[in-house]
Amino acid sequence: MSVIFDPARWRPAAFLPERDTRDSALVFVVAVLCFMACLTALGVIAADRAARGWSDQLSGEMTVIVRPKANETPDSAAGRAAETLAGVPGVAEARALEREKAEALIAPWLGDVADLADLPVPRLVAVTLSRETPATAEALERALRTRGLDAVVDDHTTWLADIQRGAAIARWLGIGVFLLISAAAAAVVAFATRAGLAARREVVELLHLTGAEDAFIARLFQARFARMAAGAGLVGAAAAAALGAGLRLAGGGQGLTPVLPVAWSDLLAVLPCPLAAALVAAVAARLTAANLIRELA
């Protein structure tokens, strides 16, 4: 029954037992927290991209409503306006919308009117601004006035502020949730450290009495919980990335997730998760252990 023990091959064992029964539940909780943190991060990134997409679209175009004067047909007024606007610096393209399109746009508001042709329906000119130096609404208005056109420039930038405010709120909400989850993870680890110290009291006491410094003992718990959290973080991050990839495959820019477009590169955002989890756990375990050891001494 005697096993040959070779001191030359001996490697020091860990001061804390490798496996404590508590661990699987703790790993699960931390992994779930990491999963939620990663989902929050992905959500914030996607919301940000959506907001940027919308605002790009909005700031890139304007609509001009042209009201024909008595001496002019709507078509020629719209044509003249488009021609004028195309000449304004900072305008990439100006296109008068056909009569049918204009009517289709206002039809829902008018209901079943017998003959729209009898109504002086205003014409629309869609203006696409150049990307680098977009023209301002005032510039467009000034140009139209000098040509004697009665027109209103519908500046989309009023919507822009709303979208950007919405995006900012989403971002701050995301950051808040993220911090909350981190704090919860830290609390869970602090709790687990306390339980671990209590369960390993005899180890802590022996090391203490043998002359181990408090920081040395605290570091044991710090290392242990950091390693646990890194593993749990990896699992949580992988699960979140898998879910993100699923959304991307299922819908991409359109389809299932038109409001929250997920890009493949977004999935990289989960990479720091294991490290961040390890860091939070290390700090929580270190502080908790140091406090408890000081009480014990």
Added chain:
Amino acid sequence: MSRNPYAADATDADDAVVRFDDVSMRYGRAPETLRDLTFSLPQGSFHFVTGPSGAGKTSLLKLIYLAAQPSKGLLHLFGQNVAQAPLDVRPFLRRRIGVVFQEFRLLDHMSAFDNAAVPLRIAGAKPDSYRQDVAELLTWVGLKDRMHALPPTLAGGEKQRLAIARAVVGRPDILLADEPTGNVDHEMGLRILRLFLELNRLGTTVLIATHDQDLVARSGKPILHLEDGRLVHMGPVPQGFGG
């Protein structure tokens, strides 16, 4: 009342590694467990602490290995007032003291070899510098074939010998042992005594709490006799003592 040659006084030499000046000690709000102890242990001395169960032997050792604090009086270790020693110095004082605990305090998840090596690892030694020493020491205390064993699988006497090996492995300046022969047969008891005497010969100050009158008699070493928390005798074993 004859003058106690071991009593600490103003002219006491600096070579006292342990010195109690009118030290009392109590657990929480309980009455004093140790009362007005005054004595000193010169460098390289060898004493037993004797006395009935509950007299305070373990408590006295606890004061020295810094697991308890005096409620009154002054305790000096290595010439240093312990009460004034900064918190970050205490670990280094403890490293100079090897302790065989009455209840062993072995780490159950580690092999006997790992347990014996704990003090060296804490002191920051590298495995290669001590693995051979640890193996030899364990062989010497008769645990050659049990080095890989976990403490729960060791017999009482084997645990005791392992606890002793761990206490002496770091060549401490002071060796404290609490009933070190309580679980071993006569033969092993003598072996352990010889180990302590050998360490003492090399300069370690030894203090052993024991009920084992035979061990005390065979060693020919002086005793500190406690009764009800008081030091009632210090010096050579009196004629007809403990009979």
